[in-house]
Amino acid sequence: MTGSEVSPSFRLAYVPGVTPTKWVRIWNERLPDVPLTLIAVTAAEAPDVLRGGGADAGFVRLPIDRTDLSAIPLYTETTVVVVPKDHVVAAVDEVSAEDLADDIVLHPLDETLDWEHRPGRPANERPATTADAVELVAAGVGLLVVPQSLARLHHRKDLTYRPVSDAPESRVALSWPEDETTDLVEDFIGIVRGRTVNSSRGRSPAAAPAPAQPKRKRPDTGGARHKPAAGKSTGKSPRSGSGGPKGAKRGKPRRRS
Known part of the structure; x- marks a missing residue:
């Protein structure tokens, strides 16, 4: 790609019958610092305008001579x-x-x-x-x-x-010079294809940080220490007999010096 140079504007050609209003609105929302200029051309003129550098991209009617031009078919008309x-x-x-x-x-x-x-x-x-x-x-x-x-x-x-049921159909496509697939062209392709603003636009996205490993959770104790079941000894002599096993002897109190 030759997208290292950012042009001050983006020129979009369109043929009669194509209404680019929605895509222009999205462009202005996403790239407010890059003005988009619309260029009305006839269906016959469109390919030569693109080849001659008169527009960065354009809506054309297929078939066209695809020499030196890339094209993405968008929709077919009745x-x-x-x-x-x-x-x-x-x-x-x-x-x-x-x-x-x-x-x-x-x-x-x-x-x-x-x-x-x-x-x-x-x-x-x-x-x-x-x-x-x-x-x-x-x-x-x-x-x-x-x-x-x-x-x-x-x-x-x-x-x-x-x-007319059996008449030829007209296909509308987005086209641009094959050797001029700039970053701005990629931006517009993304808009026309409905990509979100966070999409990679077909280019290699920056490496995403590795997701943090979840911490192991301790068993939920409800915020309180485990208590021994009633009637069972913990192996420690309680200071009072209220929680101790039956028959446990209390120690003699120490004398004060």
Whole structure:
């Protein structure tokens, strides 16, 4: 690792649809002296931004070219179709790609799904961005299939969405330059994976002191000395006859000089 040098800040890239708010909040609680800077990038830009040193780590959508990059898959999103609220699809709970065969399905240039065969009929022109495609859906030009987080990001009151059962899924991962796994990157990996603040973060923790050996406890006597059982001699002549055995003779008192 190259974590011996602590940078004055941590730069985190993220693609549309990913909301890093929770992780940023935990970072600020644990490392208040290291400001975290968010950098919004497109899904296509993210790998090159990381390779070029524009960010220390970033949330990306898989698949990406993993050359020189490490990546930890975090979660998989449901794929949905965005439709006008009065569209026939809005009346069902789920559709298949085949159900969209007669509709124009928009495929923006920044599409993040890895289709083998794109569903529906193609539009005359591909929209430049997902945001542009959403506007076209609202205008009744066609439908749009996207990861659910993007449908939420571009939510409109006149649109809704439904899951597409057999569409490709989008996986979100945390990625960073392979040769730049710094201590701060390890810190952020720990936060994303839910490690506690006392976790070793994958690094060798300091040797813990050996646990103290428990002291042997003496038999509990209740804080009092053992007394002989009634009727038994201890081998010592008591000074008075109250506790002595029957028949024991008292010694003669000494004369005072």
